[in-house]
Amino acid sequence: MERIDCVVIGAGVVGLAVARVLALAGREVVVLEAETGFGRHTSSRSSEVIHAGIYYPSGSLKARLCVAGRQRLYRYCETRGIPHRRIGKLLLAVRSEDKDRLRALAEQGRINGVEELTWLDKAALAEREPALEAVAALWSPCTGIVDSHALMLALLADAEAQGARLAVDSAVSGGAATSEGIVLQVNGGYEVLARTVVNAAGLRAHAVAASLGGVAPESIPAVRYARGNYFSLGVPCPFSHLIYPVPEPGGLGTHLTLDVSGQARFGPDVEWVEGIDYSVHAGRAKHFYHSVRRWWPGLPEGALAPAYSGIRPKLGGLGQKEADFVVHDVRQHRVPGLVNLYGIESPGLTAALALAETVAGGCLL
Secondary structure (H helix, E strand, O other): OEEEEEEEEOOOHHHHHHHHHHHHOOOOEEEEOOOOOOOOOHHHOOOOEEOOOOOOOOOOHHHHHHHHHHHHHHHHHHHHOOOEEOOOEEEEEOOHHHHHHHHHHHHHHHHHOOOOOEEEEHHHHHHHOOOOOOOEEEEEOOOEEEOHHHHHHHHHHHHHHOOOEEEOOOOEEEEEEEOOEEEEEEOOOEEEEEEEEEEOOHHHHHHHHHOEEOOOHHHOOOOEEEEEEEEEEOOOOOOOOEEEOOOEOOEOOOEEEEOOOOOEEEEOOOEEEOOOOOOOOHHHHHHHHHHHHOOOOOOOOOOEEEEEEEEEEEOOOOOOOOOOOEEEOHHHHOOOOEEEEEOOOOOHHHHHHHHHHHHHHHHOO
16 A cells, blocks of 8 residues: 555646645645546636636635635746736626626625726727627726646646656545545555545545545535536637626626637536536537627627537536535544545636645645
């Protein structure tokens, strides 16, 4: 049996960020990843947006870690030369009845510490983005985009420079708490004994937790999967900023994002699914045309093509209140040395560095 100080389960952006912080603190770290490489699921199948922190309830982990994480992420990208752009976002009131919701979001953002939010009336919005059709907008200049793959490469490089190791094709299939630490079964046979384990397995975090003997079953939340489909734009894009309608149940509405190379895409929508399936059905384009033309009536027919999809681990279903990030330690699940992370969806990419510091701070006590 191999003995290791710290094991991080999952090599998505949060797992790599946690591994980096632990390694920088002088801990021995191994990252166990079930796939053949890092970031194969939620982390690489997002809109790659650096969120401001507008939407989330005051005092929630999402609100606090998004604002703190955004600030850290911009500094980290600048220091490490990671491609990113602070291009700003327009949050739209498409109809007059959306204005009250937009004002509420502006107030929520202010409470959360989002700086420089500006109200734009229809004339000011038309001057900034002439192709848009909306009655008002909230301008968020601190929203941006990042190359998520380059970010994960940098996090991994920092961790490895301090001695951390990434083990791919290494699925955790079970385990149990012992007097010496937590024994993990890897790939159904190989055993690892760790003093500290951080379960950052993303879509499989609840299943990993359930496989660990000693974890209180009632501490494991129910998880549902929401697939978000993306469609790429095959004609020149008339917009230079991120464009968002007001949020919809389960997501932030079908919005326009631009990647660091300038490619435009729309999404994600919200499609509740039973398992992990990244198929994008061309027939969903009908919904995208309808949604986008509410604020860009000039979208040409035939301009959209299926691009990719991502799946978000949701702790609440359709019609339920949007759930916060969940970080459990021994107080919730009764296993010393274990931290379980659940429901790490948007704004998980933005919050990753701040979330990692929060998790590692608990591990270092």
